[in-house]
Amino acid sequence: MESIPCPSCYGNLKYYDRKTRKVKDVHGDIILLKLRRLKCISCKKIHLEMPDFLVPYKRYSSSVILSVINNTAMEAPADEQVRQKIKKWYRRIHPFLVGIWNRLMYL
Numbered sequence: 001m002e003s004i005p006c007p008s009c010y011g012n013l014k015y016y017d018r019k020t021r022k023v024k025d026v027h028g029d030i031i032l033l034k035l036r037r038l039k040c041i042s043c044k045k046i047h048l049e050m051p052d053f054l055v056p057y058k059r060y061s062s063s064v065i066l067s068v069i070n071n072t073a074m075e076a077p078a079d080e081q082v083r084q085k086i087k088k089w090y091r092r093i094h095p096f097l098v099g100i101w102n103r104l105m106y107l
Helices: 062-069 080-105
Strands: 013-024 030-040 046-048
Antiparallel strands (some): 030 046
């Protein structure tokens, strides 16, 4: 079994429990996921193991968010207000993400 280090202190993580998470896909269907939560043995912090198609704190999958940002979304989300919220969130977080990317590239 693969050992995943703690993102905070690089200690060992141990299975803690599962959490249900809802996510909307491209068709607007709600998918229920049971995600593992892992607890660090050293620092006692709990971390959620998320698949790559989820965005933290967002209810839509990453493919939906990407299609809204690129103006290619035809189906979901149908509400224009939700599309504008996603675009506003992306404009705010983009400089932060670029900074992280640059830091990782030039370590």
